[in-house]
Amino acid sequence: MKATYLWNRFRQSSYGLVGLILLAVILMVAAFAPFIAPYKPNELTNDLLAPPSFKHFLGTDHLGRDVFSGVVYGSRVSLLVGVTAAIISAILGTMIGALAGYTGGIVDELISKFVDIFLMIPTFFLILIVVVLYGNSLFYIMLVIGGTIWPANARLMRAQALTLRERAFVKAAITLGESQFRILLKHIIPNGIYPIIANTTLQMAGAILTEAGLSFLGLGDPNTPSWGKMIFEGRSYIQTAWWTSFFPGSAIVLTVMAFYFIGDGLNFALNPKLKEKGAWE
């Protein structure tokens, strides 16, 4: 019943459905990239810096690579980084937050203090340092982004666990002698996970932007075609060939927007206080 209610609320939100459709399209593009892209992403054609035409829908870059094909294949990297990093963050945040909120006492105090402090640290510079020092493979970038953004989830989950542990069904489980671990896994986390899901969608958008920023600094994975890297490489030719950086950037904007739309739609669905109409009218 809860799922139907949430779905109805989600549909009533301003942009939730738009985001979902947009994401579905991007997912299709990523899945069927080899069939959609007319060229291989790294294929060097004889047309250098050619403007958009029927042969090259979005033009070519300084090495003769087809921009349209690059944008199509680039979706894979962005989605992979965004989704993986945010899921790592969700798992870490949920576990740590649930532990803190449910256990309470000194454990909670220590974790909360750590989370508070971690939230105050500017993450982009930290991610940047780690990537430079330890290597910039795609796997590493995802791990580092996920490893630095989880405290926001931990804070959300802790608040959930604090209220849930006072609820009758959890108290009943304790009385019945279920193990602490089982209570956390079976009762606390499943019932408190919703705000984390909404936040994870927003973090996917953030992770995509972070990866793009790293690639723009030349710190992306050198072996994969990515939108940020295309902008980075097109930057030198911006005056004569605007298409080399314009289109990859537009792709980033669309993808990030899709995740923000869905995240906000979920937040709207989850927060009964948010109304369709204000009292003002």
Added chain:
Amino acid sequence: MGRFVLRRLGTMLLTIFVVLFINFALIHLAPGDPIRILSGLDNPSEEMIQNLRERYGLDKPWTIQFLTYLKQLAHGDLGRSIINDQPVGPQIFEKLTATLVLTLTATIAAFVLGTVLGTFSAFHYRSKLDAILSFFAYLFYSMPSFWLGLMLMLVFASWLKILPTSGMVSLREQQQGLGYVLDVVRHLILPSTTLALVYAPVYYRITRASVIQTLDEDFVTTFLATGLSKSQILRKYVLRNAILPTVTMLGLHLGYVVTGAALVEIVFAWPGMGRMMLDAVFRRDYPLLTGIYLMISVSVAIAIFITDIIYSVLDPRIRYS
């Protein structure tokens, strides 16, 4: 109030310490040998390696190095750059001015733009204009700052040729006095607009949500019933309550400005900390990196501390939570 301030002060100092520690540990556990880069040779002699190690204290265990670093900091010494042997402190401060000029301009512009439009949207909730503004907020919120910078540069500098492409002053015609200021302002327009457009949606969204929520409160309904005019209620009661969350955001942003602008600085060749940070990272210049990171963490911690205090003055409830 005194206890509240003290507690926040404690958190601030702890944050700075933790940041220093994380940063220091990260850099010292990392692969890559600065001695090899320092010596400038493929095969430096043992003697040279030894000398360099001792000179920069790299022969000692990292715990000792960390303590030495803290001790130096207490004396206001941020260390010397490994690359050019100059003291780190003055180097950072030299760049800090340019970064602060850019980021403060952008933050203030974003704050004003965001709160004014946010209030307007909330007041005209669910109107066509509200929908359009909300959409643009989403759009700019989703843009990578560096890409927006490139596009603005393309349109206004390359195509329309009404604004300079990069730098902070015109190199061909060096100006003095008022001419200099005007020249800097001309160079400031594009990078600060870029940052302001990316930051404004944050304030817009918070203000809009906050005003809408406040308009829904019982006291507003009561005032409406007593016949007070809408604009009076908005001015006297709603904004005062609704502006609080934006103040928190402003504090957070004022701290983040130093890093947040780095990418935009690089796009526009703005002579701030962004470029220096990137160079320091690539050359593994440990003292410069720790110095920059210290500056950033301190500014963030101080900004959050000040915001907390301002917030507690504006809203006494917060002190007791």
